[in-house]
Amino acid sequence: MALNTTTFHNVINNELTSTTRTRHAINPATRQPNPEVPLSTAADLDRAVTAARQAFSKWSRTSVDERRAAAHAFADRLEAHTKDLVALLTQEQGKPLAQATIEVGMAVQWARELSGLVLPETVLEDTDSRQVIQRYVPLGVCAAIVPWNFPVLLAVGKIIPAVYTGNTVLVKPSPFTPYCGLKLAELATQCFPPGVVQALSGGDDLGPMITEHPGIDKISFTGSCATGRRVMASCAKSLKRLTLELGGNDPVIICEDVDIDAIVPKIGTLSFLCSGQICMVIKRLYIHESIYAEFRDKLIAYIQTLKSGPGTEADVFFGPVQNSMQYDKANDLLNAIKADGLKTISISGNSRPGAAAGYFIPPTIVDNPPDSSRVVQEEPFAPILPVLKWADEDEVVRRANASEYGLAASVWSRDFARARRMADRLEAGSVYVNSHFECAPWAPFGGVKMSGVGTEWGVNGLLGYCNSQTLWLHKG
Numbered sequence: 012m013a014l015n016t017t018t019f020h021n022v023i024n025n026e027l028t029s030t031t032r033t034r035h036a037i038n039p040a041t042r043q044p045n046p047e048v049p050l051s052t053a054a055d056l057d058r059a060v061t062a063a064r065q066a067f068s069k070w071s072r073t074s075v076d077e078r079r080a081a082a083h084a085f086a087d088r089l090e091a092h093t094k095d096l097v098a099l100l101t102q103e104q105g106k107p108l109a110q111a112t113i114e115v116g117m118a119v120q121w122a123r124e125l126s127g128l129v130l131p132e133t134v135l136e137d138t139d140s141r142q143v144i145q146r147y148v149p150l151g152v153c154a155a156i157v158p159w160n161f162p163v164l165l166a167v168g169k170i171i172p173a174v175y176t177g178n179t180v181l182v183k184p185s186p187f188t189p190y191c192g193l194k195l196a197e198l199a200t201q202c203f204p205p206g207v208v209q210a211l212s213g214g215d216d217l218g219p220m221i222t223e224h225p226g227i228d229k230i231s232f233t234g235s236c237a238t239g240r241r242v243m244a245s246c247a248k249s250l251k252r253l254t255l256e257l258g259g260n261d262p263v264i265i266c267e268d269v270d271i272d273a274i275v276p277k278i279g280t281l282s283f284l285c286s287g288q289i290c291m292v293i294k295r296l297y298i299h300e301s302i303y304a305e306f307r308d309k310l311i312a313y314i315q316t317l318k319s320g321p322g323t324e325a326d327v328f329f330g331p332v333q334n335s336m337q338y339d340k341a342n343d344l345l346n347a348i349k350a351d352g353l354k355t356i357s358i359s360g361n362s363r364p365g366a367a368a369g370y371f372i373p374p375t376i377v378d379n380p381p382d383s384s385r386v387v388q389e390e391p392f393a394p395i396l397p398v399l400k401w402a403d404e405d406e407v408v409r410r411a412n413a414s415e416y417g418l419a420a421s422v423w424s425r426d427f428a429r430a431r432r433m434a435d436r437l438e439a440g441s442v443y444v445n446s447h448f449e450c451a452p453w454a455p456f457g458g459v460k461m462s463g464v465g466t467e468w469g470v471n472g473l474l475g476y477c478n479s480q481t482l483w484l485h486k487g
């Protein structure tokens with residue numbers, strides 16, 4: 012049966028509920044309004060938290076196998092509705108259908124594989140008289156606060172770890188992209204008991220209401236560093252557990268011995284996926300000076316082959332940026348680049364006609380700007396990439412690390428030992444050699460420095476939804 016993607020509800024206690032007032036987000040490819048969604052109040056939140064607390068007492072005592080079966084049923088529902096979710100994702104987020112298909116496919120995989128991981132239980136001592144065991148127990152009610160760039164994967168990547176470890180979860184999608192998040196919770200009603208997976212859509216006040224709520228035990232937040240700080244300050248009041256997945260400004264170092272023709276398409280794709288709106292795509296590209304000009308020119312030529320336009324058109328790679336705020340931020344950065352007299356190559360010749368209507372930013376390469384410039388220091392979160400020259404290994408590693416962010420970083424070279432030597436010195440939560448932006452449900456993902464606190468995914472990520480408990484068991 013097709014998923015209804017025209018009407019949208021909160022999901023509270025497995026009931027689809029409405030609110031007196033509603034709001035809507037904008038389709039970024041057309042700037043036309045998307046459908047109305049609930050505008051939740053403090054009373055809606057209270058009802059959801061009460062339902063979540065009630066559900067927790069039973070759900071936390073279910074077996075791991077039971078919870079895994081429910082997670083797999085959810086994965087099956089997502090998979091069965093892939094087509095509808097992909098179309099809705101493109102409509103709300105703007106990313107091209109091909110990239111939306113990858114996101115939904117990853118969400119299905121994440122739902123299955125995260126719930127296949129095994130939490131450790133360690134016998135620390137075992138004698139005739141006493142056994143001491145460390146095990147992991149659920150926290151209670153968790154809230155998943157989700158950004159607008161990956162509304163499906165990042166919601167599922169929080170829902171499953173929370174409920175698989177025995178918690179209940181309340182999903183709050185971004186006000187810019189509330190649609191898929193609400194449908195995920197609607198599908199979850201077919202797989203989980205009431206109160207286990209719920210979702211509320213709202214305005215800018217809903218996030219703070221959630222972080223302040225005394226009935227919530229943990230916040231899993233993905234978003235910007237600025238909001239992350241606010242979330243942490245709010246959680247401090249009740250010592251809520253929290254995981255923060257924040258921004259990035261990923262440096263990538265290209266050594267002089269690379270096969271330029273082979274890697275240019277990879278680097279181009281990994282710099283501009285989702286129109287640069289991914290926390291861990293390439294944000295600073297350091298190219299060895301001896302191949303700088305050739306690499307830059309081939310990168311530009313490659314990007315010229317990629318089409319911009321509405322994500323609904325089959326051959327489009329560059330969709331719009333997601334919202335007017337992001338559009339204004341990107342234009343502000345482009346103006347600063349211009350005012351500073353930096354050399355840019357703007358690639359606008361390959362736009363589909365529909366591109367005129369939406370929040371489209373032409374893909375732009377900034378040619379060897381100073382390290383102190385905004386485009387190097389900040390996370391553009393738009394299709395704007397600074398390419399920079401380097402000469403000395405120590406110097407480029409120092410420059411790569413000279414950032415308040417530390418999400419991901421990579422080194423590309425045919426000399427694996429050299430690349431590994433350089434990679435070992437990079438300060439980031441994920442470090443790659445001859446690759447970037449790889450992730451998996453079984454691998455912990457997180458940032459260092461201002462890029463985050465804690466990890467998600469992998470066993471380590473699951474433990475973020477648990478308390479450690481030490482059992483001292485005297486047998487006599």
Ligand code: NAD
Nearest residue numbers: 157158159184185218219234235238241256257258259290
């Ligand atoms: P954002 O911080 O503006 O919003 C993220 C979420 O927080 C939204 O749901 C928003 O409604 C909510 N929110 C806003 N203010 C809040 C408050 N005071 N208290 C609680 N919740 C609040 O981020 P965004 O613009 O949606 O997303 C883009 C940012 O997210 C970028 O910086 C990007 O790098 C980062 N990001 C990080 C990761 C990661 O895994 N590290 C992944 C994706 C995006």
